[in-house]
Amino acid sequence: MNSPDEILACSGLSKTYAGLDVSVLNGIDLHVAHGEQVAIVGTSGSGKSTLLHLLGGLDSPNAGSVRIVGQNVATLSEQQRGQLRNSALGFVYQFHHLLPEFTALENVALPLLIRRVSRKQATEQAAEVLRQVGLGHRMEHMPGEMSGGERQRAAVARALVTRPRCILADEPTGNLDRHTADSVFDLLLTLNREQGVSLVVVTHDLALAAKMQRQYRLQDGILTQTRP
Structure with a gap:
């Protein structure tokens, strides 16, 4: 039963x-509630990005299921999957892709x-979010x-603009230096606290992952919780 x-x-x-x-992944179980912060760490090639693509409905698993806001992704058409993904999720990558x-x-x-x-409404909402991430200027x-x-803050704003x-x-x-990273x-943690948006962050940076509420390690296809 879904929470x-x-x-x-x-x-x-x-x-x-x-x-x-x-x-690459072997029997992964993960549940993310409203407003939670989840970090997934692992070495390069451990499958972190693959897991994130599956969670985002960008790829299909060989076994198991993914639910986005309670909907089983596998039961949806490609168009429905895209609509659900675009309404419920925002994506931020290592490279900004602006x-x-x-x-x-x-x-x-x-x-x-x-x-x-409408262009007027889209521009107004985009301007509001850019101000929220400190890019009003x-x-x-x-x-x-x-x-x-x-540029990465702008990418975060783009992910947030659809709410x-x-x-x-x-x-x-x-790809950022330590201070900028x-x-x-x-910024992501502040937006999480202020807006209640859930965060699932894949990273190899243990210092950044330690700032999150829950931390998991992905190794040999197994996801293990390292900090509750």
Whole structure:
């Protein structure tokens, strides 16, 4: 039975890629409630990104199930899966993936425009979120005119603009220096506290993971909780 505040969950999740003799993931169970902070640590190649893609409905498991806000992803059509993903989840990656020909404001507004929100409303919401992440003075700047930390903050704003229930972050500070990484990570934690958005962060950085409420280690396809 699903918990009423469950945002994201998987049960018995397994994944094997063609040509590999071992499972990348082997029977993973994870439950994320409203407002929770979850860190998943592991070495490069341990399957952290694969797990995040499965949790986000971007890939399909060989076994097990994924629920996003109570809905079993496997029972949905590709279109329904995309709609659920776009309404409930926000994604932040190691590389910001901002479109270089658009301003910060245009980049952040883009997910709303894809939803066919009016340009006026999309721009207003994007501006509001950019101010929340400390980029009110950078709205009209192109990504090439911004620092690495500013570009990653813009990527966080883009993930937040659709007002998701959960943010999935894949090494969101992996290409930043320590000071900037701490700043971006603290921003995610602040938004979690102020807005109640759940966080699932994949990282190899133990110091950053230690700031999260719950911490797991992924090793040899097994997910083990290391801090409750």
